[in-house]
Amino acid sequence: MATLPIPAGQIIADFGPHKNYPPPEGFPGRNEPDAVVETHCCFCGMQCGIKLLVKDNRVVGFEPWEEFPYNQGRLCPKGVQRYLQNNHPDRLLHPVERVEGSGFRRIDWDRAMERTVSEIQRIQSQYGRDAFAMLSGVSLTNEKGYLAGKFARVALKTKNLDYNGRLCMVSAGAGNKKAFGLDRASNDFSDLAHAEVVMICGSNVSETFPTLIHWIWQARDNGAKLVVVDPRLTPVARTADLHLPIRPGRDSALYGAILHQLVKNDWLDHDFIDNHTSGVEAAVEAVENYDLDWAENVTGIPRKKIMLAAEWWGKAATSFLLHARGIEHHTKGVENVSSCINLVLATGRIGKPYCGYATITGQGNGQGGREHGHKCDQLPGNRDIENPEHRRYISDVWGIEERDLPGKGLTAYELIEAIHRGEIKGLLSICFNPVVSLPNNNFVREALEKLEFYVNIDFFLSETARHADIVLAGSLQEEEEGTVTTSEGRVVRIRQAVTPPGEARTDTEILLEIARRLGAGKHFSFNNSEEIFNELRVASKGGTADYFGITYEKIEQNMGVFWPCPSLDHPGTPRLWEDRKFKTPDGRAHFVPVPYHDPMEITDAEYPVILTTGRVVSQYLSGTQTRRIGKLVDQYPEPLLEIHPALAAKYGIANREIVRLVSRRGTAEFPAQLVETIREDTVFVPYHWAGAQSINQLTSGHLDPVSKIPEFKVSAVRLEPTGRRAPVPVQDPIQATGGSPAHPGPKPPQPHAFTGIGK
Numbered sequence: 047m048a049t050l051p052i053p054a055g056q057i058i059a060d061f062g063p064h065k066n067y068p069p070p071e072g073f074p075g076r077n078e079p080d081a082v083v084e085t086h087c088c089f090c091g092m093q094c095g096i097k098l099l100v101k102d103n104r105v106v107g108f109e110p111w112e113e114f115p116y117n118q119g120r121l122c123p124k125g126v127q128r129y130l131q132n133n134h135p136d137r138l139l140h141p142v143e144r145v146e147g148s149g150f151r152r153i154d155w156d157r158a159m160e161r162t163v164s165e166i167q168r169i170q171s172q173y174g175r176d177a178f179a180m181l182s183g184v185s186l187t188n189e190k191g192y193l194a195g196k197f198a199r200v201a202l203k204t205k206n207l208d209y210n211g212r213l214c215m216v217s218a219g220a221g222n223k224k225a226f227g228l229d230r231a232s233n234d235f236s237d238l239a240h241a242e243v244v245m246i247c248g249s250n251v252s253e254t255f256p257t258l259i260h261w262i263w264q265a266r267d268n269g270a271k272l273v274v275v276d277p278r279l280t281p282v283a284r285t286a287d288l289h290l291p292i293r294p295g296r297d298s299a300l301y302g303a304i305l306h307q308l309v310k311n312d313w314l315d316h317d318f319i320d321n322h323t324s325g326v327e328a329a330v331e332a333v334e335n336y337d338l339d340w341a342e343n344v345t346g347i348p349r350k351k352i353m354l355a356a357e358w359w360g361k362a363a364t365s366f367l368l369h370a371r372g373i374e375h376h377t378k379g380v381e382n383v384s385s386c387i388n389l390v391l392a393t394g395r396i397g398k399p400y401c402g403y404a405t406i407t408g409q410g411n412g413q414g415g416r417e418h419g420h421k422c423d424q425l426p427g428n429r430d431i432e433n434p435e436h437r438r439y440i441s442d443v444w445g446i447e448e449r450d451l452p453g454k455g456l457t458a459y460e461l462i463e464a465i466h467r468g469e470i471k472g473l474l475s476i477c478f479n480p481v482v483s484l485p486n487n488n489f490v491r492e493a494l495e496k497l498e499f500y501v502n503i504d505f506f507l508s509e510t511a512r513h514a515d516i517v518l519a520g521s522l523q524e525e526e527e528g529t530v531t532t533s534e535g536r537v538v539r540i541r542q543a544v545t546p547p548g549e550a551r552t553d554t555e556i557l558l559e560i561a562r563r564l565g566a567g568k569h570f571s572f573n574n575s576e577e578i579f580n581e582l583r584v585a586s587k588g589g590t591a592d593y594f595g596i597t598y599e600k601i602e603q604n605m606g607v608f609w610p611c612p613s614l615d616h617p618g619t620p621r622l623w624e625d626r627k628f629k630t631p632d633g634r635a636h637f638v639p640v641p642y643h644d645p646m647e648i649t650d651a652e653y654p655v656i657l658t659t660g661r662v663v664s665q666y667l668s669g670t671q672t673r674r675i676g677k678l679v680d681q682y683p684e685p686l687l688e689i690h691p692a693l694a695a696k697y698g699i700a701n702r703e704i705v706r707l708v709s710r711r712g713t714a715e716f717p718a719q720l721v722e723t724i725r726e727d728t729v730f731v732p733y734h735w736a737g738a739q740s741i742n743q744l745t746s747g748h749l750d751p752v753s754k755i756p757e758f759k760v761s762a763v764r765l766e767p768t769g770r771r772a773p774v775p776v777q778d779p780i781q782a783t784g785g786s787p788a789h790p791g792p793k794p795p796q797p798h799a800f801t802g803i804g805k
Contacts, residue, residue: 077101079099079100079101079106079107080100080101080102081099081100081543082097082098082099082100082109083097083098083100083524083541083542083543084096084097084111084114084541085097085098085523085524085539085540085541085543086523086530086538086539086540087121087124087125087128087410088128088185088410088522088523088524088671089124089125089128089410089666089671089672090124090254090255090407090408090409090410090412090533090666091255091406091407091408091409091410091411091412091413091532091533092116092117092255092257092258092532092533093116093410093411093530093532093533093538094114094116094117094120094121094122094125094257095111095113095114095116095117095119095538095605096108096109096110096111096121096125096128097109097110097111098129098524098543099129100543100544103544103545103547104132104133104544104547105129105132105133105524105543105544106129107129108126108128108129113605114605115236115605115606116234116235116257116532116534116536117257117260118260120256120257120260121257122256122257122663123256123663123664123677123678123681124663124664124665124666124672124678125257127672127675127677127678128671129524130675130676130677131522131671131674131675132522132524132544134506134674136506136507136674137505137506137547137548137550138504138505138506138507138517138519138520138550139519139547139548139549139550140152140153140154140155140519140548140549140550141153141154141155141157141158141516141517141518141519141549142507142516142517142519143157143158143161143515143516143517144514144515144516144517150507150517153516155549155551158516158518159559159560159563160563161515161516162474162501162516162518162560163560163563163564165472165498165499165501165515166178166202166472166474166499166560166564167564168499169471169472169498169499170202170203170204170472172471173471175202175203175204175205175452176204176205176206176452176455176470177469177470177471177472178202178204178206178470178471178472178473178474179204179206179207179455179456179461179464179465179470179472179473179474180194180197180198180202180204180206180207180473180474180475180476181207181208181209181210181458181461181473181474181475181476181478181480182194182195182198182207182208182209182210182420182475182476182477182478183209183210183211183409183415183476183477183478184209184210184211184214184409184410184411184412184414184415184416184477185409185410185411185415185477185523185667186411186415186476186477186553187411187414187523187526187528187529187530187540187575188411188414188415188417188418188528188529188530188531188537188579188582188593189528189529189554189575189578189579189582190476190526190528190553190554190557191209191411191414191415191418191419191420192418192419192420192426192578192581192582192585193554193557193558193570193572193578194207194209194419194420194476194557195207195418195419195420195421195424195425195426196419196444196569196570197557197560197561197570198420198452199451199452200444200446200561200566200569200570201560201561201564201566201569201570202474202564203450203452204452204455205422205452205453205454205455206422206455206456206461206464206470207420207421207422207455208420208421208422208455208456208457208458208461209415209416209420209421209458209478210409210458210477210478210480210483211409211412211415211416211421212421212457212458212459212753212754212755213375213458213483213484213755213756213758214371214374214407214408214409214412214755215374215405215407215408215409215412215413215416216374216416216421216753216754216755217374217375217376217379217380217382217383217750217752217753217755218369218374218379218383218405219405219416219753220380220383220752220753221380221382221383221384221386221387221638222383222387222405224380224384224636224638225384225387225391225635225636225637225638226387226622226623226628226629226630226635226636227590227628227629227630227631228428228590228591228610228622228628228629229416229417229428229590229591230413230535230591230609230622231402231403231404231405231413231533231534231535232396232397232402232403232404232621232622232623233366233401233402233403233404233534233620233621233622234534234535234536234608234620234621235258235261235404235533235534236261237366237399237400237401237402237621238261238262238264238265238366238402239261239264239265239268239400240265240268240364240399240400241265241270241362241364241365241366241400241401241402242269242270242271242362242363242364242365242400243270243271243272243273243358243359243362243364243365243366244262244265244270244271244272244273244365244366244367244368245273245274245275245355245359245365245366245367245368245389246262246272246273246274246275246276246282246286246368246369247275247297247301247367247368247369247370247372247373247386248275248276248297248369248370248371248372248373248374248382248759249276249368249369249370249371249372249406250276250278250280250281250282250372250660250661251280251282251368251370251406252280252281252282252663253280253281253661253662253663254370254408254660254661254663255370255406255533256663258406259282262282265366266285271287271288271358271362272285272286272287272288273286273287273288273289273290273355273358273359274286274288274289274290275290275292275297275300275372275373276289276290276291276292276372277291277292277293277294277658277724277725277728277730278291278688278723278724278725278728278730279291279722279723279724280723284723288351288354288355288358290345290347290351290352290355291346291347291725292345292346292347293344293345293346293347293656293725293727293728294645294656294658294728294759294760295376295644295645295648295656295757295759295760296344296345296346296645297372297373297376297382297385298378298381298382298385298640298642299336299340299341299344299345299642300341300345300347300352301382301385301386301388301389301640302332302333302336302341302385302640302642303333303336303337303338303340303341303345303352303356304352304355304356304359304389305329305330305333305336305385305388305389305392306333306334306336306337307338307352307353307356307357307360308356308359308360308389308392308393309330309333309392311356311357311360313356313357313359313360313361313392313393314360314392314393314394315392315393315394315395317394318391318394319391319392319394321626322394322626322628322634322635323391323634323635323636323637324632324634324635324636324637325636325637325638325639326391326392326637328637328639329388329637329638329639329640331639332639332640332641333640336642338352338353344642346725346727359389359393360393362393362395364395364399364400364401365390365393365395365401366400366401366402366403366404367386367389367390367402367403367404368403368404368405368406369382369383369386369404369405369406370405370406370408371408371660371758371759372660372759373386374405374755375659375755375756375757375758375759376645376750376755376757376759376760377645377646377748377749377750377751377757378643378645378750379750379753379755380750380752380753381638381640383405384638384640385638385640386403387403387638388637388638388640390403391635391637392637396622396623396635397621397622397623397624397625397626398621398624399621402621404533404534405533406533407532407533408667409667410523410530411530411531412533413531413532413533413535414529414530414531414537415531416428417531417586417591418582418585418586418591419440419585422454422455422456422457423454423455425437425440425585426440426443426582426585426586426589427585427586427587427588427589427590427591427592427593428586428589428590428591429589429590431451431453431454432453432454434448436589437451439588440585443581443584443585444569444585445568445569446569457749457754458480458484458754459484459485459747459749459754459756460749460754461473462480462484462489462490462493463493463747465493465494465496465497466489466492466493466496468496470497471497471498471499472497472498472499472500473494473497473499473500473501474500474501474502474503475500475501475502475503475510476502476503476504476520476553476557477503477504477553478510479508479509479510479667479668479670480494480510481494481508481509481510481513481736482508482509482510482668482669482670482733482734482735482736482740482742483667483668483733483742484742484756485711485742485745485746485747485756485757485758486711486712486742486743486745486746486747487740487742487743488711488712488743489711489747491513494510494513495513497513499515500513500514500515500516501514501515501516501517501518502514502516502517502518503517503518503520503553503556503557504517504518504519504520504670505519505520505521505522505546505550506670506671506674508668508670509668509670509736509737518551518556519546519548519549519550519551520546520550520551520552520553520556521546521550521551521552521553522546523540524540524541524542524543524544525542525543525544525545525546525552526540526542526552526553526554526575527539527540527541527542527574527575527576528540528575528579529579529598529601531609532606534608534620535608535609535619535620536606536607536608536620537593537596537601537606537607537608537609538601538605538606539598539601539602539606554572554575554578557570558570558572576598579598580597583595583596583597587612588612590610590629591609591610592609592610592611592612593609593610593611594611594612594613595607595611595612595613595614595615595616595618596609596611596618597614600614604618608620623635645757645760646746646748646757646760647710647746647748647757647760647761647762648762649727649762650762652764653708653709653710653762653763653764654762654764655693655727655728655729655762655763655764655765656725656727656728656729656760656761656762656763657707657709657728657729657730657731657741657744657745657760657761657762657763658728658729658730658758658759658760658761659730659731659732659733659741659742659745659758659759660730660732660733660759661732661733661734662682662732662734663681663682664678664679664681664682665678665682665732665734666734667734668734668736669734669735669736672734673734673735682732684717684735684739685716685731685732685733685734685735685739685741686716686717686718686719686731686732687705687707687716687717687718687719687729687730687731688719688721688723688724688729688730688731689705689718689719689720689721689724689729689765690720690721690722690724690725690726690728691720691721691722692726693726693727693729693765694718694720697765697767698767699718699720699765699767700718700720700771701718701719701720702717702718702719702771702772703717703718703767703768703769703770703771703772704716704717704718704768704770704771704772705717705718705765705766705767705768706765706766706767706768707729707731707741707744707763707764707765707766708744708763708764708766709744709745709746709761709762709763710746710762711743711744711745711746712743712744713743713744714738714739714740714741714743714744715738715768716731716739716741717772729763729765733758742758744761744763745757745758745761746761
């Protein structure tokens with residue numbers, strides 16, 4: 047693996063923006079790069095601007111892109127290190143096939159493609175077209191997400207396509223559509239800076255979206271009150287004016303009780319409600335008995351804190367509400383989202399300056415990836431695959447008969463269940479690591495081994511790829527041109543900085559070649575990513591996610607364009623709903639009644655403790671990329687069990703003692719980390735690790751009935767102290783190849799560390 051003489055952070059500190067400066071005394075020099083490419087980070091939905099330094103077709107460093115309006119040069123620890131995976135020795139350089147009992151062997155592309163296509167054709171001929179399924183990911187560009195949706199329906203001709211956004215933003219999407227008829231943050235995040243009250247619901251912003259903190263701090267500097275709802279005292283909660291430590295799974299009870307207080311004290315915008323909304327009567331009736339005593343008993347939050355949150359929210363002139371997976375990863379995730387939106391609608395603070403509502407998207411293209419058709423129920427432009435008018439329009443764009451367009455298929459976890467039942471026999475996946483990221487993952491592993499044929503497209507041999515029959519060496523984000531859509535709704539350009547190494551190919555080339563060999567070449571005659579984007583523009587035209595007026599040139603000129611942008615002369619829409627014309631059938635924003643009910647799994651005498659899961663600052667999703675970057679591994683080497691000292695004392699658990707967690711799905715062991723920053727009835731384990739270190743061995747496959755998102759945030763467990771002290775963290779094989787130095791002794795990670803870099 048190529049190494050740099052100067053760590054990435056020092057490049058920023060010592061050299062600044064790229065100029066012909068001599069190196070500082072005491073540091074070795076650095077060869078001038080061949081190119082400095084303005085692009086975006088490959089990780090979370092913020093998609094921070096970054097400049098990649100390229101030398102000899104390899105990314106060798108980075109510089110801050112201070113002109114990009116969202117992050118203005120700031121980067122989190124993952125962004126600082128993101129370029130290091132480009133030259134990693136684990137990189138797949140050619141296709142491989144699995145040989146039972148002896149691992150994988152190298153094969154050429156023609157053999158890989160021939161076997162892939164022949165197996166697809168055999169399975170579909172023998173069992174039917176829907177017996178072959180596809181799983182996609184939302185760290186792909188808009189072009190590749192659109193291509194995956196078209197590929198599945200036109201080349202594979204299967205209805206069974208879904209994506210890993212099913213684990214992230216689908217509850218938010220469903221709630222947004224119910225309320226507004228459109229699924230996007232209402233504002234760009236600069237509006238946060240002047241809000242009088244900022245409420246953050248179920249989002250560990252400081253660790254999972256660190257560059258967003260800048261806008262929250264701006265609001266605090268301007269006198270805003272910050273309210274944070276979280277069972278843990280996260281870094282952002284430590285700085286809050288009011289922290290509401292909610293019992294996991296009781297979110298809608300809290301927001302219903304706040305709505306109850308808004309009504310009781312007449313902290314309502316009657317003009318907005320009367321003229322621009324519908325359904326308020328049913329929403330109010332649903333919470334008429336949600337008094338403070340009831341809310342305290344259900345949520346575990348003192349009544350005076352609930353009342354204070356309601357008063358601050360109700361009396362504010364401007365406000366911004368943000369939420370993420372903390373309220374969405376539930377069997378009632380859509381209800382939780384709706385209960386938050388009800389607070390925004392009740393006070394009329396949307397569609398005007400410094401007032402907003404936003405879902406914080408977690409994956410690299412979590413926003414754009416849920417708009418253009420690689421969901422099981424969706425067509426491009428966020429159209430409904432069951433709607434005849436929508437089907438006819440997309441069929442015309444694609445040049446196929448509407449009757450040949452498959453209907454709605456199974457969601458991601460339902461696909462795994464169907465594989466287990468023997469209904470699905472073959473699978474193609476790209477940019478998805480379900481063996482780590484899906485719940486009850488021992489069940490997932492069993493399903494993958496039941497497949498008659500499985501082909502995986504990836505740039506590393508992920509834990510899931512190890513179950514594949516064929517692995518096709520694909521591309522990193524910086525190896526293709528394209529676009530992504532940020533959490534704000536800003537469409538930005540991903541620029542190709544380097545080409546794939548060795549014999550690896552771009553993901554686009556791979557999908558186009560399979561489509562051609564399946565006989566669908568005339569529908570996939572794209573020469574480059576811009577041609578795919580131009581077809582996406584047409585396919586999205588008239589949909590709620592309308593990109594028609596956005597072009598590569600327009601994005602370049604404006605550093606991004608906010609959709610909807612329906613025409614070439616339209617400037618884009620940074621702030622939604624200023625015209626009060628909502629995209630619902632009646633043109634009004636809809637209140638949604640949310641009667642409270644418990645989560646699917648509650649504690650009992652056998653499983654008396656609540657387990658919740660989430661992310662840490664140095665890791666990203668299933669860890670396929672970040673667990674290969676040594677400095678990120680050093681920052682948090684292993685998953686830890688966060689437990690309150692009072693709960694630990696009850697079980698006689700000492701710090702760094704290995705604790706066995708047992709749920710109704712399985713058993714796993716983790717070192718205890720005693721912290722006072724978590725509820726006494728709850729434990730927390732991050733989910734980025736695989737195998738024996740995977741917390742998703744214990745989480746359930748219970749799904750939200752509307753969004754079909756799994757309930758990651760609430761599982762009932764029991765704790766069994768083992769009496770064994772955890773050894774010094776040992777790297778797994780992925781971590782070992784990341785070049786991380788050996789640890790000389792116990793080095794407790796900092797689970798709430800935040801590193802800002804740049805301005």
